[in-house]
Amino acid sequence: MKKPIIYLMIFISSTIGVASMNFLKPLEMTIVYDNNPYDKNLRTEWGFSCFIKGLSKTLLFDTGKDSKILLSNMKKLEIDPRSVEVVVLSHEHKDHTGGLEGLLKEKPGIEVWVPYFFDSSFKEKVKKNGGRLAEVNGFRKICDGAYTTGVIRGWIKEQSLILDSPQGIILMTGCAHPRIVNVIDKVKELMDKDIHLALGGFHLAGFPKKEIREIIAHFRDAGVKKVGPCHCSGDEARKLFEMEYGRDFVQVGVGRRIQIQ
Numbered sequence: 001m002k003k004p005i006i007y008l009m010i011f012i013s014s015t016i017g018v019a020s021m022n023f024l025k026p027l028e029m030t031i032v033y034d035n036n037p038y039d040k041n042l043r044t045e046w047g048f049s050c051f052i053k054g055l056s057k058t059l060l061f062d063t064g065k066d067s068k069i070l071l072s073n074m075k076k077l078e079i080d081p082r083s084v085e086v087v088v089l090s091h092e093h094k095d096h097t098g099g100l101e102g103l104l105k106e107k108p109g110i111e112v113w114v115p116y117f118f119d120s121s122f123k124e125k126v127k128k129n130g131g132r133l134a135e136v137n138g139f140r141k142i143c144d145g146a147y148t149t150g151v152i153r154g155w156i157k158e159q160s161l162i163l164d165s166p167q168g169i170i171l172m173t174g175c176a177h178p179r180i181v182n183v184i185d186k187v188k189e190l191m192d193k194d195i196h197l198a199l200g201g202f203h204l205a206g207f208p209k210k211e212i213r214e215i216i217a218h219f220r221d222a223g224v225k226k227v228g229p230c231h232c233s234g235d236e237a238r239k240l241f242e243m244e245y246g247r248d249f250v251q252v253g254v255g256r257r258i259q260i261q
């Protein structure tokens with residue numbers, strides 16, 4: 001009679017162990033492609049890409065423009081491109097999509113989540129290169145802890161990525177062409193949680209200071225706790241965000257790793 005009890009105890013303790021390990025696994029985001037420098041050993045180039053691990057699937061949000069730069073930066077950061085299971089593409093600009101083809105050569109079979117309006121020739125190419133296409137229109141769950149906002153309307157339509165972390169929502173934007181304030185409002189509408197960090201391209205280069213200040217005030221009103229503007233955010237906006245957010249401003253450039261416990 002003793003043996004089954006021992007087996008049961010082993011089963012229960014190992015189950016608890018796995019569950020708590022999942023809970024304790026940190027969410028880690030690494031910027032693998034950006035035009036802003038951070039790690040001097042990596043190449044900067046116009047575009048954006050972020051590698052995300054710690055969820056039920058390993059994600060890459062956008063791919064930058066040039067797969068050679070993408071793959072070489074990943075290698076220097078000791079990130080195996082074959083670990084990527086899902087690619088989410090924000091919008092169909094080359095500086096966000098150009099690295100995909102080279103990545104699919106390394107690892108065919110990746111799920112590729114694109115807004116539905118992407119050009120049919122692009123979609124065909126993804127399939128031809130071995131990608132498994134997922135076409136996005138509305139808000140959808142990608143995997144445990146990750147969602148797409150769905151297509152956000154604007155002069156250039158785009159999808160953004162929502163990560164549901166223990167600290168709050170992490171919002172990741174490619175270029176935020178539909179305007180960053182509209183993206184923030186959309187996420188507030190979709191998720192019943194505060195935004196812990198908004199990160200990525202805010203598309204504010206060349207905006208007048210007054211307008212940038214109004215946008216920053218909107219971030220504050222929306223309760224966005226931390227910010228990490230990069231890519232197309234513009235130096236002026238980055239400076240003004242840093243002045244306002246102080247210690248809650250996250251310096252983002254290629255090679256920056258952000259861990260959420």
Ligand SMILES: [Zn+2]
Binds near residue numbers: 091177
């Ligand atoms: Zn763009």
Ligand SMILES: [Zn+2]
Binds near residue numbers: 047095174175201231
């Ligand atoms: Zn861009």
